[in-house]
Amino acid sequence: MDRISRLPIGIIETILCFLPIQDAARTSILSREWRYHWIKIPKLVFNEDTFQASTDDGAELSVLEQAFDKPSQRKKMGKTQKLFYAISQVLLMHQGPIHDFTLSMKVDDSCVEMDHIILHLSKKSTIKILKLDFDNTNCEYELPVSLFSLHQLAELYLEDCVLSHEPSFYDFGCLTTLNLQRIWTYDTKLLHFLSGCPSLKRLTLNSRNILFTNVGLTVVDLLKCLPLIEYLSFWFHTFEDCIPEILPKELPTTLIHLKCLRMEMLYFPYKYRLRFLFLMIRSSPNLEKLELVMEDIDWSGEEELDSFTLEDYSDTMFGHLKELEIRNFGDADYELDFVILVLARSPVLKKVTIFTFHGCDDDELSEISEILLWSPLASPVVKISVGRG
Template sequence: MDKLSKLPSGIIESTLCLLPIQEAARTSILSKEWRYHWTKIPKLVFIEEDAFEVSTDGAELSVLEQTFDRPSERKMMTNRCKLFYAIYQVLLVHEGPINEFTLCMPVDGSCVEIDHIIRHLSKKKTVKILKLDFNGSYRLPLSLFSFHQLTELYLNGCVLDHQPSSIGFGSLTTLNMQEIWTCDKTLLRLLSSCPLLKRLTINSDGGTIDESGDLTMADLFECLRGI
């Protein structure tokens, strides 16, 4: 048995967490014991511009990558469709908890595929760190407010215009919002649902926070009294 096969599972999975998901999937070829370790890593990162870089080192393709090279209609997919397909495949075969999830891609308006991904993650009830970077104006779905176990939430290039009946971010300690489109009432309602919040960053450059005129700074400070 080689040395790689003798490594404890915890060390293997911690190492794989440091790699982009496509690189982590490539480790499936290292040995029989490594074949499915990448499906158990608790940290998943998907960045569109990095997802389909062509390998120049002659490395053998992983099981995941081979699904994109079959002689079929998938060869005609756009990179974005391939990315969504890859995410769906990873979520389908993933075992164990997903503690951290990152998705970075330019999106304007609604996107059903991303809505499905967020809804799926919310149902797992294990995600503690969620990073959504869209560099546009993606309209966040209602399912975002179902991540009751979140401790850190990072949003960039999103539209927050829902008025859900309840917002339960009772465990959230870090909230970072960049280029957000929302209104002051929605923002204050969101902040008031985060009793454990310790770190707050709001940057509306490139975004908009509409003012209703009937809310005051006192309302804001009341929401932030725990910070």
């Protein structure tokens, strides 16, 4: 017996988890002892882009497909059908708990096969991490209600889908990480969902497809659902109160646990967006990392909407900030002034990374670097890096 075969079963299953599911299945031909190891691995990953579909002559027939019956029927299947067939067979053959399940593929709006997969997973009380990426720019697939019975989830990642169901009771008491990318939903349904996640520590909410009701989604509403949040990432346009007419002067909630804040789609000459940023910063006294992604668009013709200036916040302290990163940085005075302010008011700052937008030339890069390097520094150990993103 070889050395690997003598390893404890748990270690063998861990090794197999690092392999694509088809490669893990190929180990079944190594020996009698290896025949059933792959059907016990707790982590399953299926990716349509890397899934090996068979050719007409069978030259690239995967081990999974070789193991299943009805080869003549398989030959008539398309790649997507074969992937669904492989997933269903793996789930039927699988023994033991499934802790981590990932699926990345394109689906349409009425995908019964996908509904069956989620229903199957919902019947297991072992799923801790679920990642579903439906790779559909139209966001047509509607998540089935069975998804919301996965009460034991610790991490949930959803991309390109529709969140329309609103069960009377959400219970994601174990959920600590939620990542929502390009989902379609209503603000009331989203808040209802988040209210059932009392342990949430990491939230990524990147979507322009949140439909506002008469009330509208406000940052105040969101933060009420996030008492323990440590990492928060969102697009500026997510909230209804980002518009200047209803932007609050301060937040009623202090984000004492927030360590990392990431905001996208910012544009400082639209000064209310800068006000919104400082609103978040001042409500996050223990913030350690700030990531900003500016809009990579020339808005030079836009008018400023109020008289707010950075001088209004010159007394702001970034007492715990250790890292600042800005992408799509331009050479506008507001952006430079903001970084200069951070450098002057951050006594423990260690790293500042600036990625300029694609229109900056070498001379502009050098000018930005020189201005920042000669700026007053509150931290004696800060390193400043300026380059193209």
